[in-house]
Amino acid sequence: MTLLSLRNVTKRFxxxxxxxxxxxxxxxxxxxxxxxxxxxxxxxxxxxxxxxILGIYPPSEGEIAFDGATLPARRSLQHRRLVQLVQxxxxxxxxxxxxxxxxxxxxxxxHDIGARADRPALMASLLAEVGLPASHLARAPAGLSGGxxxxxxxxxxxxxxxxxxxxxxxxxxxxxxxxxxxxxxxNDLRAKRGLTFVFITHDLAVVRNVADRVAVFxxxxxxxxxxxxxxxxxxxxxxxxxxxxxxxxxxQDESDLRDRFMESLNA
Amino acid sequence: MTDTLNIRDLxxxxxxxxxxxxxxxxxxLRIGRxxxxxxxxxxxxxxxxxxxxVLGLLQELRGVxxxxxxxxxxxDLASLTRRQRAALRGTAMSMIFQDPTSSLNPxxxxxxxxxxxxxxxxxxxxxxxxxxxxxxxxxxxxIRDSGRVLGSYPFQLSGGMNQRVMIAMALAxxxxxLIADEPGxxxxxxxxxxxxxxxRDMVAAHQTSVLFISHxxxxxxxxADRIYVIYKGRIVESGTTRAVFDAPxxxxxxxxxxxxxxxxxxxxxxxxxASADFxxxxxxxxxxxx
Numbered sequence: 351m352t353l354l355s356l357r358n359v360t361k362r363f364x365x366x367x368x369x370x371x372x373x374x375x376x377x378x379x380x381x382x383x384x385x386x387x388x389x390x391x392x393x394x395x396x397x398x399x400x401x402x403i404l405g406i407y408p409p410s411e412g413e414i415a416f417d418g419a420t421l422p423a424r425r426s427l428q429h430r431r432l433v434q435l436v437q438x439x440x441x442x443x444x445x446x447x448x449x450x451x452x453x454x455x456x457x458x459x460x461h462d463i464g465a466r467a468d469r470p471a472l473m474a475s476l477l478a479e480v481g482l483p484a485s486h487l488a489r490a491p492a493g494l495s496g497g498x499x500x501x502x503x504x505x506x507x508x509x510x511x512x513x514x515x516x517x518x519x520x521x522x523x524x525x526x527x528x529x530x531x532x533x534x535x536x537n538d539l540r541a542k543r544g545l546t547f548v549f550i551t552h553d554l555a556v557v558r559n560v561a562d563r564v565a566v567f568x569x570x571x572x573x574x575x576x577x578x579x580x581x582x583x584x585x586x587x588x589x590x591x592x593x594x595x596x597x598x599x600x601x602q603d604e605s606d607l608r609d610r611f612m613e614s615l616n617a
Numbered sequence: 618m619t620d621t622l623n624i625r626d627l628x629x630x631x632x633x634x635x636x637x638x639x640x641x642x643x644x645x646l647r648i649g650r651x652x653x654x655x656x657x658x659x660x661x662x663x664x665x666x667x668x669x670x671v672l673g674l675l676q677e678l679r680g681v682x683x684x685x686x687x688x689x690x691x692x693d694l695a696s697l698t699r700r701q702r703a704a705l706r707g708t709a710m711s712m713i714f715q716d717p718t719s720s721l722n723p724x725x726x727x728x729x730x731x732x733x734x735x736x737x738x739x740x741x742x743x744x745x746x747x748x749x750x751x752x753x754x755x756x757x758x759x760i761r762d763s764g765r766v767l768g769s770y771p772f773q774l775s776g777g778m779n780q781r782v783m784i785a786m787a788l789a790x791x792x793x794x795l796i797a798d799e800p801g802x803x804x805x806x807x808x809x810x811x812x813x814x815x816x817r818d819m820v821a822a823h824q825t826s827v828l829f830i831s832h833x834x835x836x837x838x839x840x841a842d843r844i845y846v847i848y849k850g851r852i853v854e855s856g857t858t859r860a861v862f863d864a865p866x867x868x869x870x871x872x873x874x875x876x877x878x879x880x881x882x883x884x885x886x887x888x889x890x891a892s893a894d895f896x897x898x899x900x901x902x903x904x905x906x907x
Contacts (some may be wrong), residue, residue, distance in 0.1 A: 391805035392776075402763040496660070523834060525659035530876040530888045537885065550807060555878040559885050582882070597880055598835025600862065604880040 353546050354380040354403065354514060358412035361398050361570075372398040374570040375412070375513050382513070385540065385547040387557040390567035392504075396550050400479065403548060404433055416514075431461050434507040438519035442500035444491040450477075450502050451487035452507060461510040476505040480535060497528035501535065508539060517549045533560055554597050556583055566590045585611060606609075619691040621794050621826035622671065627677070627685035629666055629850075640666055643685065643852045648794070651824040653817070655841035655858070657831055657873075658759040660829070663850040664830045668796045672712065673702035673827065690793055695878025707737040711787040715799040717779035721771040727782055728767035736816075738790030754785040758815055777808035784816050788823060795820060798830045813840055834877055838862055843904070846870050848895055867901030868892060 361373040380386045388396045402409050408423035415421065416432050416446055424576035434528055437443040454473045464472050480501040491499050500520065507515050520536070521529040524578065537560065540547060549561055557578065564581045566574040566589065574587040584585040585591045591611040599605055618851075629641035641663045648654045658664045669675045673694055676683050678836040687694045689710065694702065722730055731754075732747040742750070752763040760766055771779050776866040780801060787795055800816065801809040817840060820827050832839050837844055837858070844861050846854040846869065854867040865871045872895070875886050 389726055391807065526834070526873060526876040527659065527888050529887050530878075532886045533878075534887065553878075554806075555880045558880055558882050559878045579882075582880070592807055594880070596806040598810070598833060598839055599880055600838060600874060600877055601879065601881070607881055 351382045352379045353382040353384075353417060354548070355415040355418075356399070356403075356412070357415065358401075359409045359414065360405075360411040361395075361400060362410045372570050373402070373409070376567075376570075376572045377412075378565055378572065378575065380514075380546060382546055382557060383540070383544055384562050385549055385560060387549045387551060387561035387564045388567060389551065389554065389557055389564055391552060393569065394567040396567055396571035397518065398570075400435070400518055400548065400550055402518055403514075403550070404435055405430065421475075427461065429564060431510050432510040432512055433514045433516060434510070436500070436503050436507045436515060436517045436520045439523050440496070440503040441491060441565055443503055444499060445578055448490070449487065450489055450491070450494070452486045453491075453502065454487070454506055457506050457509040463510050472509075476509055477502075479508070479539070487571045495528075496524055497532060500524060500528075504532075504535065504539070507546070508543065511543075514546045514548070516550070519552070520549075520558065522551065522553060529556075554594055555599070555611075566593070584608070620647045621650050621652075621690060622646070622828065623686075623688040624667075624671070625686045627667070627670065627687060627788075628683070629663070630682040630684075632682070639681070640850050641671070644725075644850070644852055646852065646855075647846050648826045648828060650793075650798060651821075653820065653827040653829060653840060653842045654717055655829040655831060655837040656846040657834060657837050657844055657848055658847035659873075661831055661849075661904075664847055665798055667847075668712070668798055668828060668830055671796060672706055672710065672795075673697075673699075676702075695906045704906075707734060708790045708797065709792055710794040711790065711792040713780075713783050713787050713797045714799045715797065715801075716803040717783045718771055718776055718803075720783065721779060723771055726768055726770055727774075731767065731782075732791050734786045742743065750789075751785075753781070754789055757819065758782075758785045760785070775808075777812060778803050778806060780808070780812045781815065784812065784819060784847075788819055788825065791823060792825060794826045796827065797826045798829070799832070800829075801836075802831075802833070809836075832848055834874060839844040846873070852899050853895070853897075854900045854902075856900075856904070860902040864902075866902070868894030868897060 356376055356378045358378045359373060363370045363372055376585060388399060390396045391436060401407060402414060405425040413420045421429055423602060451473060454476060457468050471485060477484055477486060482501055521532050539545060551557060561578050563577050565572055568589045574590045585594055595608050595612040598609060624644060624646045626692050627641055627644040630637045630639050662787045666675060670683055671687060708867050731751040735742050735747045735750060751767055755763040755766060761782055801812050829841055841858050843857050848869045854870045854878060865874055872888060876888050
């Protein structure tokens, strides 16, 4: 069942040097409960796609539909509740002057989730869901570690029970041990809450282990779309092979996999 | 032969309002001539402060106490004056930073900055000779249109191009030691792979010793001859890259390696946050003859 659908989406930005085609005629369906990775390097258009899904700006052409209904250029509060965002750097996505409680409370107040009197308990249970004690509510973001802050950002993203979460490089600012734990948390939440993820990243090793399907973007165009297993078994597009063969790896098995694509590139 | 860098029992304390915090708990590390050595650890482990001590930058701050010895080319850094330490920077030792675009000066063209670097090594060099030499050095890092690059401001160049410029500048005065702090982390993977390969070729050709600071085990595996793993200000494991990757002996090293997602799949492993084993005594693999 398709939850999110991009139909011939194009985005142009005007600059003094002329128009820039950031996203070029992209069509992509995301099924309910699926994790689709959007992969590409800087300038590939992946953040522009995220911003259009979130409704920060509308496409220049084409449309974005949710559960079969086209989303308008200006979204209502109900529309905004459908999609939430987790950004790369929680230190800049959480207000440094606000306590964790105030940041979570704002999300609940804006979307009018639960009765006012129940909200403090709801905030504590949201934190528990992401593996943090309720005592963290009183703290400021600066008083938490990077991993804890990202957990708070995740708690806020699931606060209004949005079916779709856009994860924009959610773990690339974290240390590897913390990254592993946050990725596991995201996996668990997806299973438990039946969430759908659009997972934007440049890290193909992460993609290999979390995504159901992968969409590879180059210069605003969707150059390859495949199930994760299939993509890593036999990447069809040269750009995909180039990306995979540039990943720094730890084991011989991974080197072998990489070298196979390197050879097919040079052939 | 004298080691390029020999650190013995290095400690570092920061004095703050609430007392003294020990950041480095006695680190020993050596880099032979022409050797590429990586210092691997997470944020807050003490890897970047170690680099700053080697550069002689931290010793000058108030509220900082440095113990142990740091020998550079056989000379104890503590025996040098502030001026002498400053004279080493940019000549005998140089540094490449994480984000090339922000470590170049945005208000001067590359050419001006390049001349400044060359004048540190050869104060009397003329404008014209500096430009010629810069062009040769840029050619070595595969920049063919050096004229355009030298006339450009950093923001007019791509991140990968700026990183190559940084590499060329860092090696311009033929340093004995190059310190690379998370080089290329801010770059795209394909560009990162290219610039790392380039850097490896360059230091091999010049017999430059490298202290490579990184949190990325995959990058380290591809770049370094030997590695030191650092955790909370202590070296927990050291050895040749091969030995450490083939048979990681310390619990922390094993956890780090297990936590990195594999390109071949297998899911995300379950990882303990911190284990008492992480503070177990260091595992020191036999060192291969340099």
